[in-house]
Amino acid sequence: MxxxxxxxxxxxxxxxxxxxxxxxxxxxxxxxxxxxxxxxxxxxxxxxxxxxxxxxxxxxxxxxxxxxxxxxxxxxxxxxxxxxxxxxxxxxxxxxxxxxxxxxxxxxxxxxxxxxxxxxxxxxxxxxxxxxxxxxxxxxxxxxxxxxxxxxxxxxxxxxxxxxxxxxxxxxxxxxxxxxxxxxxxxxxxxxxxxxxxxxxxxxxxxxxxxxxxxxxKDVQRLSEEAVEILGEASRNDANHISGPSRTGEGLHRSIQAALAQADLTPDAIDYVSGHGTATLFNDEMEAIAFNRSGLQDTPLNSLKGYFGHTLGASGLLETIIGMHSLHQNILFSNLGFQELGVSEPLNIIQKTTPTTLKTFLKTASGFGGCNTAAIFKKVN
The missing domain is CATH 3.40.47.10 (Thiolase/Chalcone synthase)
Structure with a gap:
């Protein structure tokens, strides 16, 4: 393929x-x-x-x-x-x-x-x-x-x-x-x-x-400097509530599992996670649970909502593009405004923009109606 x-x-x-x-x-x-x-x-x-x-x-x-x-x-x-x-x-x-x-x-x-x-x-x-x-x-x-x-x-x-x-x-x-x-x-x-x-x-x-x-x-002759390969993706719906996410992170966890399986990767192969991170109580807590269930609690994590706010239907695409540039420039962008962890499970929040070697990242998104999506990307150049 x-x-x-x-x-x-x-x-x-x-x-x-x-x-x-x-x-x-x-x-x-x-x-x-x-x-x-x-x-x-x-x-x-x-x-x-x-x-x-x-x-x-x-x-x-x-x-x-x-x-x-x-x-x-x-x-x-x-x-x-x-x-x-x-x-x-x-x-x-x-x-x-x-x-x-x-x-x-x-x-x-x-x-x-x-x-x-x-x-x-x-x-x-x-x-x-x-x-x-x-x-x-x-x-x-x-x-x-x-x-x-x-x-x-x-x-x-x-x-x-x-x-x-x-x-x-x-x-x-x-x-x-x-x-x-x-x-x-x-x-x-x-x-x-x-x-x-x-x-x-x-x-x-x-x-x-x-x-x-x-x-x-699929044309390798038409790739930008920051191009990434799309290794795996998956969507799952937890059907929990019209606006409230699953309290167990079930849908997001299953999305991440399925995306990892399609990419043929284990959680330790992910260099960082670009989370949904809306800064609302139930969403942030759900993500923390899902990331821990998925073995990603130690993986560097950020949300970009402090830079743009929540841009709704554009947010996942926007934040994936920023993730592409993050990989290309080998830099982890800070989770802007973060002061102290406010969820019940451990997370490795990126508190300072930091140069580092990067190869892969996971992008996640969750929304009303219990929908959850995850995608994994790998640096090309």
Whole structure:
């Protein structure tokens, strides 16, 4: 079976309009989360990471669009255009597109929005991006809560392995909207500080927005410097609760086990873990239990939520891309803001950005409805 790789990538975030800008700021320990007071979205001030409207509009205008696009579509198009250009391939019938999002164009349902309500349908989002870039196959839209980004990479890998496509582009994104913030606020899960995953003094979650894209291929001639091989991936659902994770970490543990088996690796072969780490009480505790059950309690672990906040359907893809660069640069990025372990099981939290030799990493994600996904990546160059 052909090896499958994750290659060219673009992160569009408050840090800048490319992956290098984000990596540079993360290495310096700079968070993109800012205190925001926007009563059109939430009555009280909140920490979030958002792009300025004029920056989005200017960057999108350079693409020469022929029709009006929503803000999310613009963000995804900006990111995807850069990744397509870097890959330098023709978008023929052997090229697929996967879109990862939790809520898509949910903001078109809000009062005062100029787009039709039908624009909120995920299928319409898929059609708009397919048409904009000229893909010859319909886009697959994955909306499986917060595991969507990692799952999109996994599905792209399977498509290439099975011969459905030679190459697949994956793009993920979600916006900071009134609908999303009000939902997490109703759970009393929003933090009034920058989030601190796995930390005893954490006070909750922050929500951020990005668009991220990557190129999945079997063509070894089209690999970026930071390209990784996708060794194994798996998804399991513990069906515990609509919003609460399994108290035993069952689904995540089984995902990790299955991904390790597919990769033909043991836990001690994993150099570091990029966790989900939302900085909420039940999620962090569940992950700690799952990692211990999986024999990963001593493996260096971080969550990147302190840099971007939780970017929902984009988070898994975004954090995988950062993991790729972490391997390439042989550096472990700190779990920003961590002070003292706040879970019942031991974890090896990365407290300081540290140079070290790296070869493999595990990316995990968990989400509403009990969904869990794990993927293992290996450095190529």
């Amino acid at each position: 052909d090896k499958v790789y994750l290659s060219y990538n673009t992160i569009v975030s408050a840090y800048g309009l490319d992956s290098a800008s984000a990596i540079s700021q993360i290495k310096q320990g700079v968070s993109s989360l800012k205190l925001t007071d926007d009563k059109n979205i939430l009555p009280n001030p909140f920490y979030t990471s958002r792009l300025e409207d004029d920056i989005i509009e200017k960057a999108f205008a350079q693409l020469g669009p022929s029709e009006k696009m929503t803000q999310l579509e613009q963000l995804m198009a900006i990111s995807l255009s850069k990744t397509i250009k870097a890959s330098d391939i023709e978008l023929n019938e052997r090229v697929g597109l996967i879109i990862s999002t939790t809520k898509g164009n949910i903001d078109t349902l809000e009062s005062g929005n100029s787009f039709s309500k039908e624009r909120a349908y995920l299928s319409v989002l898929g059609k708009k991006l397919t048409y904009f870039f000229g893909f010859q196959n319909d886009a697959l839209v994955l909306s499986n809560a917060c595991v969507s980004g990692v799952l999109a990479i996994a599905i792209a890998k399977r498509f290439v392995e099975q011969g459905k496509y030679d190459h697949v582009f994956v793009v993920g994104g979600d916006l900071v909207t009134q609908f999303i913030l009000s939902g997490f606020n109703a759970f009393q899960a929003l933090s009034d500080e920058i989030c601190r995953p796995y930390c005893k003094t954490r006070t909750g979650i922050n929500i951020g927005e990005v668009a991220a894209s990557a190129f999945v291929t």
